[in-house]
Amino acid sequence: MNGCDLSFGDILRSTDHFDQSNIIGCGGFGLVYKATLPDGRKVAIKRLSGEYFQMEREFQAEIETLSQAQHKNLVVLQGYCKIGTDRLLIYSYMQNGSLDYWLHEKPDGGSMLQWERRLRIAQGAARGLAYLHQSCDPHILHRDIKSSNILLDENFEAHLADFGLARLVLPYDTHITTDLVGTYGQSSVATFKGDVYSFGIVLLELLTGKRPVDMCNPRGGRELVSWVLQMKKEKRAAEVFDPHIYDETLEFQLMAMLEIACFCISDSPKLRPLTKQLVVWLDDIGTSDHMPK
Template sequence: MAGGFLAEKTGVLGLPVYVLLAIAASLLVACVILALRFLRRRAAARVKHASGLIPSSNKEIAADRAPEGGAGEVEVEVEEEKKGLVGVDKGNGGKGWGESSSSLEAAERMGNIGWGRWYSVAELEAATGGFSAGNVIGEGGYGVVYRGVLPDLSVVAVKNLLNNKGQAEEEFKVEVEAIGKVRHKNLVGLVGYCAEGAKRMLVYEYMDNGNLERWLHGDVGLVSPLTWDIRMKIAIGTAKGIAYLHEGLEPKVVHRDIKSSNILLDKHWNPKVSDFGLAKLLGTDSSFVTTRVMGTFGYVAPEYACTGMLNESSDVYSFGVLLMEIISGRCPVDYSRPPGEVNLVTWFKGMVGSRHGEEVVDPSMEIQPSPRAWKRVLLVCLRCADLDAEKRLKMGQIVHMLEG
């Protein structure tokens, strides 16, 4: 009886009932599949936005960092003002990173998201031997850096950020936004990221010779392996990296923590500027941004320390201090020295002013530079560290003068 009913012809093109039912069922299945695909694409789009890696508003980047002790970093509270600064949105409806872990797990499955790879904690744990103490290559108030080897045998540096009052989340966002998409031979390359639960990690290219601070102030013997030519190579490369941040990007990036420990060196002594956790992005319509004073004691520009007004000239001053450090082999602040020599900038300017410029050159260099060579660099140092920020050189000019 039922079979007879299904076999009956209908008024729709004379088709039997069972054919029309089959067509209706097929259409229903097709609609369900299309709906599922649409929902999956919307979920993927939400993951990309919730990750916080793609800026969606002009909120200010804020980064607080724990002091590292000793000469350490200074932190002075200054009233925050948003002066056209381009930054990153917190995304995810204002929720913290830990609250969007399901989205981040989906992002990890997506693999490459355009300018870096997502890694899981398990992957980085395997690469660093369980974050073993034997693989530690650096540590400070920001966290701990480990040497790691990925499955493809490439060597990386894994920075495990300390979550001090949410600072790991902020520094993670700042570094990704400031340097994640940037490629320059004198800026350290960001290979990938990890944001799983409360964990925030950044994966960088590995630099064989560590940081510049180690070679200037570590135990390297009576004769420094840093010849004058190597020091100039490091100074010029560093200047080119900073010049690219200031003059080659839009919005421009103010690093805010130029110092010897943040200059990494490869096996050929090529330098790369690293650690963008304190960086600020400065829009074209802003000549400065007023912000909390952050940086490292001895390198911070005096006008920035006093007013909180930050722009590229603050980095230029820090580079001037770094250049003095490179050619003299002295720390920016050294309390083991006589009172008149504790502050590197004060001592350096005094020596040059009293016509004893040759005495600021590091005596641990086996072969001293020619007077013409060190005089040119001394001039750059003084122009960078001028107390009048308006009289300081631009980084592009510094590159030109150093290449001389």
């Protein structure tokens, strides 16, 4: 992929000259804009500031690798353009935004995410992560698994976004890398098992409806983890579940996902499961009467 066939004018028109009204996301890498291309396709354009990134040859090589990652549970990278010192990454557009938005920002969003839908989101995200970890050649670390990087299409199917973007950042750029892997409530270890830990946090968000850290009272990065583990230790695990999804008839399924989440957030990376095991466990929920072990 040597750039794309869109002109600078096309990009400007599709984003209304990067008008703020078209911003649909932001993060450690830059702003994301909703855009409509000349052929009518809706896409998301991530605008990266050029000062922190690798030389052009290395950057293009990394983009080539990321563009080859094709899976139904990934947000597909469709193209890339360079404009001045900025790089623009063009992705498929996800109509329903992020999981973070539905769980934590949209009024009554949690009530629209019933248990079956949350389970399907977890299953889809796990499949996407397993593909990155074990089916891609070369394997790809995500490095920033969190609910805001799990995007939902019109059917609320999960798609992982921003996978592998840390590979584009120069190693000495501590500003972006700290923002990237130092997100509150996430493991900062950039390993496959670090991704699994972060995925466990997302499972806890799905189960509890709570943020990893209460930003009004950020006592520490393990706030949600500590609370859940303490409640589990006190034999009060049933009290952690989001009232929007809790039902006595579903308690076994909820407990099964909670067990999976606890395996993921084990202090020892060796005790955390491989992503292919996560897929098996999550797919078994609702079809098996055995707890993960």
